[in-house]
Amino acid sequence: MSRGGNAVTQREWSIQELARAAGVTSRTLRHYGDVGVLPPTRTGANGMRFYDRDALVQLQRILLLRELGLGLPAIREVMAGQADTAEALRTHLELLELEQRQLGRRIEAVRTTIRKTEAGEELMAEEVFDGFDHTQYRDEVIERWGRDAYDSSDRWWREMTDEQRRDWMAVAARLGADWTAAAQAGLDPAGERGLELARRHVEWLGSIPGTPGYGQAEPDRGYVLGLAEMYVADERFAANYGGTAGAEFVRAALRALLA
Numbered sequence: 001m002s003r004g005g006n007a008v009t010q011r012e013w014s015i016q017e018l019a020r021a022a023g024v025t026s027r028t029l030r031h032y033g034d035v036g037v038l039p040p041t042r043t044g045a046n047g048m049r050f051y052d053r054d055a056l057v058q059l060q061r062i063l064l065l066r067e068l069g070l071g072l073p074a075i076r077e078v079m080a081g082q083a084d085t086a087e088a089l090r091t092h093l094e095l096l097e098l099e100q101r102q103l104g105r106r107i108e109a110v111r112t113t114i115r116k117t118e119a120g121e122e123l124m125a126e127e128v129f130d131g132f133d134h135t136q137y138r139d140e141v142i143e144r145w146g147r148d149a150y151d152s153s154d155r156w157w158r159e160m161t162d163e164q165r166r167d168w169m170a171v172a173a174r175l176g177a178d179w180t181a182a183a184q185a186g187l188d189p190a191g192e193r194g195l196e197l198a199r200r201h202v203e204w205l206g207s208i209p210g211t212p213g214y215g216q217a218e219p220d221r222g223y224v225l226g227l228a229e230m231y232v233a234d235e236r237f238a239a240n241y242g243g244t245a246g247a248e249f250v251r252a253a254l255r256a257l258l259a
Contacts, residue, residue: 010053012041012042012051012052013050014050015029015040018051018055018056022059024063030049032059032062033049035072037058037072037075037079038051038058041055058079061079065078065181065185074185074187077185077187078184078185155209172204175200175204176241178197178200179249180242180246182197182249183241183242183248183249183250184246194249194256195256195257197250198250198256198257198258199257201250201253202254202257202258205219205224219258225254228250228255229251232251
C-alpha cells in the first residue's frame with residue numbers, strides 16, 4: 001500500500017511482544033495458531049511468528065470469549081460466524097458494562113459497610129447487600145409458587161455465611177455468563193453445548209430450598225419452563241443472560257432438554 005508515493009508499513013508484533021502485551025505466554029499463542037483460532041499474520045525465515053493489527057483485535061475477542069467460559073472449539077465457531085468484528089465487540093462491550101454496573105454497586109455496598117462499621121453506625125441490610133439483592137423477585141415467587149416457597153428459600157439464604165453467599169453467587173454469575181456466551185456465539189440451543197447448560201441450569205434451580213423439584217431426582221418441568229418464559233418476558237431476568245435474545249436461547253435450550 002502506498003500514499004503520496006511513499007510506502008506505508010503496517011505495524012507488526014513478534015510473538016514475544018504480543019504475548020507480553022496480552023499477558024499470555026508464547027506457548028499459548030502458538031497453541032491458538034495450531035488449533036486455527038489465531039494464525040500468525042506471517043512467519044519469518046527463522047520460524048518467528050508475527051502478528052498485525054487485525055490479529056491484535058482477534059486476540060482481544062478470543063480473550064473475552066475465554067473469560068466467558070468458552071472453549072477453543074466454540075471460540076473457533078464464534079469467530080467463523082461473526083464476520084463483523086466491530087459489531088461483535090460492541091456486544092462484548094455491552095456485557096462488560098453491565099458487569100461493571102453490578103460490580104460498582106457491590107463496591108459501594110462494601111465501602112458503606114466499612115465506613116459505618118468503623119464509625120460504629122447502624123448497618124442497613126438494604127445498603128449492605130445492594131447489588132446482591134436476592135429478594136427483588138419476592139412478589140413473583142409468592143404469586144407463582146406460594147409463600148412457603150419464598151420463605152424456605154429466604155431462610156436458606158439468610159442462614160448462609162458470607163463466604164457461602166459469595167460462592168453461590170459466583171456459580172450463578174458463571175452460569176449466566178456461559179449462557180450469554182453461547183447465545184452470542186449463535187450456537188444451536190438444542191445442540192451439545194445448549195443441552196449441557198440446560199442441565200446445569202436445572203441442577204442449579206433444584207439446589208435452592210423451597211423451589212419446586214428441590215431435592216428430587218427429576219426437575220419440576222412446569223416450574224422450569226415457567227421460569228424460562230419469565231426470563232424472556234421480563235427484562236430484569238433477561239439481563240442475566242445478555243438481554244432478550246440470550247433469554248430466548250435459554251428458553252429454547254430448556255425446552256429442548258425437557259421435551
